[in-house]
């Protein structure tokens with residue numbers, strides 16, 4: 236096949252915690268991003284860098300380098316450093332649907348504060364994907380995305396481009412990473428002697444799957460620093476294969492043309508089977524079960540108890556015992572804490588022993604219904620919720636029962652007899 240257009244997409248994949256604890260990886264992240272900022276500033280040919288689709292990395296970096304915030308924002312604003320759309324690259328099957336929504340809301344807020352969000356739902360390493368993934372993307376104004384595990388190896392799954400339809404009928408254009416995943420181009424050297432052989436192997440892994448003439452070449456790998464000279468790599472590749480074009484592209488730029496002349500294959504439903512293509516690791520759903528239960532308990536508490544009562548309390552207005560105060564900053568803090576615990580290797584339970592222990596301790600903290608940390612707030616929120624309801628409907632008793640099931644109201648005392 237000739238006349239191809241290869242899009243080099245420099246990136247890194249950064250597991251916050253995996254075979255080492257989070258602090259150890261943060262100690263590596265800071266010099267890696269120091270180096271990246273300097274490369275981007277020094278070399279206009281290094282057009283852009285994909286920072287792994289998760290804004291939490293910027294927060295981790297700036298917690299150690301607050302003096303470089305303005306530089307980060309300048310690079311994000313000009314599109315040279317792509318951040319978001321996720322807050323955290325979470326597992327996508329273990330967290331609740333609401334947790335995935337909050338993850339994207341937090342990522343969008345962070346990215347906007349930094350200068351702009353990557354409008355591509357980048358999911359390079361989740362161990363499968365839910366059927367609502369395209370709907371989730373569209374809810375956030377995103378029309379394209381990237382996946383790897385969970386798809387491939389079955390008849391009809393031979394190409395790299397899909398049109399994945401969600402349960403509501405909306406769809407997203409999906410680029411499917413090759414079997415080598417986002418690491419396929421990590422070892423391409425900016426060295427004219429070694430490049431032809433290295434490129435031949437990478438090219439063979441990409442071109443046979445190409446649905447069109449535009450092909451993404453991800454240049455990066457787990458915890459890798461930025462490729463040292465991606466502009467020279469592009470120029471050398473153009474010499475090696477003069478019949479094709481080579482660009483250094485942002486991920487959103489690639490998707491602007493990815494479907495030109497292509498016919499994306501239709502796709503629907505959940506993606507969690509790719510054992511003849513890439514590790515899908517469905518065994519992680521059975522590991523470290525107590526951690527998963529704590530995560531679910533925290534989700535239920537926030538979704539069914541804290542959020543509804545906080546909304547009612549805020550609607551109630553006024554002061555007094557705390558009614559009417561806006562609890563959203565506190566809830567955002569709770570969600571950020573929870574979503575960080577849902578990082579894919581952490582909540583899947585495939586991180587080194589200290590990491591799940593640390594997440595379990597965090598989840599055992601204030602984000603559970605029985606925690607003492609919440610009791611004063613809970614009482615005030617209940618009081619404020621009661622005053623709101625009592626002002627609008629003839630009711631003197633409010634029962635907060637955050638469960639999925641319904642219950643008869645016959646046990647509620649008549650007006651005037653019971654006060655919550």
Ligand SMILES: [Zn+2]
Nearest residue numbers: 248250360579
């Ligand atoms: Zn990962």
